[in-house]
Amino acid sequence: MLWLERRVVASLSENLDHAQRESVAAFVEGCLRSMPELLRFGVAAESVVLGAAPWLRERLGRSEGPSIAARMARWERNPVGPIRQYPRLLSSLVLFATEELVPAGSK
Amino acid sequence: MILASEVLIVGSGAGGAVTAATLARAGRDVVIAEEGPWIDPDAIQPFSLDELAAKYRHRGLAAALGQPGIVYAEGRCVGGSTEINSGLYHRLPPDLADEWRATYAIDEFSPAVLDGYADRIEAELGVSMLPVASPPSSAVLADGAAKLGWRAVEFARVFRYDANGRGTKQTMARTMIPRAVADGARVVPDFRIDRLVTRDGRAVGAKGHRTDPDGHREPVTVTADHVIVCGGAIQTPALLQRSGIRANIGLGLKFHPTIKVAARFPSAFDHDDVPMHRVTEFSPYLTIGGSASRRGQVALALADSGVDYHDALADWENVVVYYAAIRGEGSGRVIAIPGLSAPLVSYRVTDADLSRLARGLVHLGELLLAAGATELYPSIVGGPVVRAPAQLVEWWDALSRSRANLMTVHLTSTVRMGEDRKLTGADSFGRVWGHGNLRVSDASLIPDAPGVNPQAAIMALASRNAEHFLATT
Numbered sequence: 001m002l003w004l005e006r007r008v009v010a011s012l013s014e015n016l017d018h019a020q021r022e023s024v025a026a027f028v029e030g031c032l033r034s035m036p037e038l039l040r041f042g043v044a045a046e047s048v049v050l051g052a053a054p055w056l057r058e059r060l061g062r063s064e065g066p067s068i069a070a071r072m073a074r075w076e077r078n079p080v081g082p083i084r085q086y087p088r089l090l091s092s093l094v095l096f097a098t099e100e101l102v103p104a105g106s107k
Numbered sequence: 108m109i110l111a112s113e114v115l116i117v118g119s120g121a122g123g124a125v126t127a128a129t130l131a132r133a134g135r136d137v138v139i140a141e142e143g144p145w146i147d148p149d150a151i152q153p154f155s156l157d158e159l160a161a162k163y164r165h166r167g168l169a170a171a172l173g174q175p176g177i178v179y180a181e182g183r184c185v186g187g188s189t190e191i192n193s194g195l196y197h198r199l200p201p202d203l204a205d206e207w208r209a210t211y212a213i214d215e216f217s218p219a220v221l222d223g224y225a226d227r228i229e230a231e232l233g234v235s236m237l238p239v240a241s242p243p244s245s246a247v248l249a250d251g252a253a254k255l256g257w258r259a260v261e262f263a264r265v266f267r268y269d270a271n272g273r274g275t276k277q278t279m280a281r282t283m284i285p286r287a288v289a290d291g292a293r294v295v296p297d298f299r300i301d302r303l304v305t306r307d308g309r310a311v312g313a314k315g316h317r318t319d320p321d322g323h324r325e326p327v328t329v330t331a332d333h334v335i336v337c338g339g340a341i342q343t344p345a346l347l348q349r350s351g352i353r354a355n356i357g358l359g360l361k362f363h364p365t366i367k368v369a370a371r372f373p374s375a376f377d378h379d380d381v382p383m384h385r386v387t388e389f390s391p392y393l394t395i396g397g398s399a400s401r402r403g404q405v406a407l408a409l410a411d412s413g414v415d416y417h418d419a420l421a422d423w424e425n426v427v428v429y430y431a432a433i434r435g436e437g438s439g440r441v442i443a444i445p446g447l448s449a450p451l452v453s454y455r456v457t458d459a460d461l462s463r464l465a466r467g468l469v470h471l472g473e474l475l476l477a478a479g480a481t482e483l484y485p486s487i488v489g490g491p492v493v494r495a496p497a498q499l500v501e502w503w504d505a506l507s508r509s510r511a512n513l514m515t516v517h518l519t520s521t522v523r524m525g526e527d528r529k530l531t532g533a534d535s536f537g538r539v540w541g542h543g544n545l546r547v548s549d550a551s552l553i554p555d556a557p558g559v560n561p562q563a564a565i566m567a568l569a570s571r572n573a574e575h576f577l578a579t580t
Contacts, residue, residue: 036449
């Protein structure tokens with residue numbers, strides 16, 4: 001997974017315990033690796049473009065600016081389809097893995 | 108590694124397995140190349156996350172590009188998509204067979220001919236009705252339809268049932284593949300064919316690679332007198348294109364665009380099986396049915412609505428996923444891209460298709476509310492949650508290209524068959540034009556979306572084509 005993908009998955013699974021988070025992240029990584037190459041290229045390109053600003057901010061040690069969760073909420077309302085679909089794809093993968101891997105009531 | 112065979116069959120799903128069993132029974136020397144692994148059908152729980160990882164191509168994450176994009180699923184294991192589907196069995200509607208026979212000039216394609224092959228397949232596999240009362244998640248469809256005065260049918264499945272009503276799906280890995288092996292066929296799993304080798308207009312074999320469990324890749328060459336490609340409507344045209352065969356190959360992809368609704372009921376429902384009832388009131392252009400509804404699938408269907416679903420998810424045992432699927436007028440393409448293993452798949456949904464999907468969604472909502480559902484979450488981002496019939500009209504306006512979440516599983520028509528060479532990629536029996544010993548025998552040959560699960564049609568066609576092969580070679 002690329003930097004932004006790891007951050008998004010971590011943000012979406014932050015209420016899980018460490019082992020559960022690892023399982024969910026492994027599932028998402030396996031899914032992204034298995035995607036058709038063209039789709040994976042598209043998702044990776046979005047990860048690089050959308051992740052550039054938060055990555056730079058983190059490298060510079062600046063803590064201001066929207067959180068990953070806030071950025072995702074903004075991307076979900078973006079008029080550009082592929083940007084809207086980016087958080088939805090990662091959210092769906094995390095949701096499916098969480099519901100299948102984590103016993104009900106332990107989240 | 109070099110393998111030699113009389114017949115190389117690429118793919119082991121409904122088309123490949125039936126072809127292999129028929130040819131091996133007749134004493135032909137058959138090698139079956141399957142890209143995916145050979146997995147014990149009892150080893151993995153159906154519709155689970157493990158099944159997704161082990162048996163689905165791309166872990167179910169493939170999509171046809173377009174506006175909207177449409178997610179589709181294919182099997183990638185010995186047995187192909189028969190290992191992952193619901194096992195519902197529908198013969199090809201006779202009026203469609205007649206229509207396609209006339210449009211594409213298909214020889215020996217009358218309903219009577221196809222029924223003859225279907226009779227044999229059904230007897231061999233065991234196609235039967237549930238011998239006990241259908242589960243509540245399925246009966247809901249019949250109940251809602253009865254209240255609205257609509258037709259609903261409980262469909263047979265490719266299942267055998269024991270005295271207690273416990274069913275076993277008769278997948279290809281349980282039936283045709285073992286029969287082919289018993290008659291001498293060789294199955295090579297984890298073996299991807301990269302391209303076919305042709306010489307002077309004839310297929311003489313294939314080149315590919317086999318992947319060991321440790322990830323080590325070994326090149327494999329197969330020599331063969333005949334090659335029959337049975338990889339399904341996406342992989343078959345992609346392989347032919349990678350091999351330099353392109354005339355009318357990969358065009359006209361058809362499937363059933365499908366939209367889902369997560370329905371919440373006042374009490375808990377079963378979640379282990381797929382509903383076997385279908386509402387046929389609007390067939391073949393619109394079919395209403397039920398989907399797998401484990402906790403993960405319920406969560407995804409709820410999330411597709413894009414509204415707050417956490418209360419419903421906490422109550423997931425009361426939630427079941429249903430769908431409306433259409434026979435659309437849109438179509439798509441499959442294009443192999445040099446250097447990439449997966450082809451580019453695209454599909455154009457027409458305005459009429461969107462309208463038909465909206466109508467299907469509203470009909471589905473009417474039915475579920477009549478059957479006692481209390482909340483309906485549509486697969487439309489921001490689509491309103493409906494609790495009463497009067498609210499269903501809001502879904503008409505909500506369904507748009509940018510907000511619809513569509514999926515499909517029944518992919519067909521990328522190497523159409525028939526004697527009209529302008530419209531088809533292969534002749535009436537799957538012989539690829541210009542290559543007498545190269546055949547296709549899978550869903551690619553079916554000229555249009557059938558409006559029902561195509562497995563029965565694929566198996567009948569494969570059986571017919573295999574007998575034609577035996578009679579002519």
